[in-house]
Amino acid sequence: MWRYKWTTMRELVFDEQFSERLVNYGMLGTHGFIRVINQVLLLHIGPISKFHLYIPNILFDSFKEVDQWILFLSTKGVKDFSLINSNRRYRLPSYMFSCLELRTLELFNCTFNPPLEFEGFLNLETLVLVNVEFMPRLGGNVINLPQLKKLSLYKCTNAYNFTIKAVNLQDLFADTFPDMLLQLLHDSQCIVTVVVSLVKPVKVERTNFAMILSRMPQIELFAIDGPFLKYLVAGKPIWLSCRLNTLKHLWLKEISLGDLDQLNAILCLLENSPNLETLFIGHANEEPLFMDDDAQQATNPLESPNCFNKKLDRLEWVELSGIQGTRPQLLFIKLLLACSPSLELLTIEPNGTLDVNRRLNILMDVAQFPKASQKAKMIYLINP
Secondary structure, eight states, X not given: OHXXXXXXXXXXXXXXXXXXXXXXTXXXXXXXXXXXXXXXXXXXXXXXXXXXXXXOSOOOSOSHHHHHHHHHHTTTTOOEEEEEEOSSOEEOOXXXXXXXXXXXXEEESEEEOOOTTOOOOTTOOEEEEESOEEOOOTTOOOEEOXXXXXXEEESOBSGGGOOEXXXXXXXXXXXXXXXXXXXXXXXXXXXXXXXXXXXXXXXXXXOOHHHHHHTOTTOOEEEEEHHHHHHHHTTOOOOOSSOOTTOOEEEEEXXXXXXXXXXXXXXHHHHTOTTOOEEEEEEOTTOOSSOOHHHHHHHHHHHSTTSOOXXXXXXXXEEEEEEOOOHHHHHHHHHHHHHOTTOXXXXXXXXXXXXXXXXXXXXXXXXXXXXSOTTOEEEEOSOO
């Protein structure tokens, strides 16, 4: 009968919607939430390949019940485990690291403190860690993740304690960039996607921008924000020892073209990306409408006819958002149009704070720029 078949289901999902249903039935209290999950696991028979748990913000005396659930799962061959914790931070029990068949692991708001004898998840392919605190490992043992292909780190604390080796890593998403991540790039020659931003300054020695790029020989998509870009270059001369021949997609966020460091880094990226196909630049809101002396200095490279001697032969799609019509921005648009013979679409979204007249003035300026591509079309969002 169907009412007994659920006891052998291999996928159990107790998500936020499940908690909302308990609310509707008046059962979200601590005991009701625990009782329901306890009963499901107690009656379950056979392996569990997928287990997703959302812990609501209710009063817990302790997380001992959650510990027991994870202990139970460690004997069930779980391969896909997700723990979304909206309660106070949860310290993972040691038996979490006994789930050696894991292929996907997602942890939100936890403390990551593997036992000393833990060597790694040898089958793990996807690892997502959000608001996770990493405790120092005595002895500094490296966690081996030989099959890891996707790593996401967001709002994590003490990420420099998270020392891993992932030789097959392909996709990296992070909002900080400690030395550990640089070592990842060194170990893995397979990375094709890197999305990084700088939420807050990292307490490590400044990493060389050229060094980061040189360690990504297979990179296809690179995304970085302006503050991080500035942090990496910081007045240093930019020179790349190798071209980024595989880079096809470049996403730049919170960019200020009135900042000389950011501008030079962007020009360097474009000059060394001969196969670039798409370019997205989101401009920072604080971009000044009227240039000061520093901003004027930043435009000097763009004012020079020799500032960019390359053709972006494969660039087909460009999107620029947050445009305020500053001289650096207009000169940069002019440069892109002049150097992109294959351009098919240019989308410009003005800053939402500009009045209609200012937006129209930007449109008239851009419309006068010469285009290297006769097939280029422009979408200009008057009312974004």
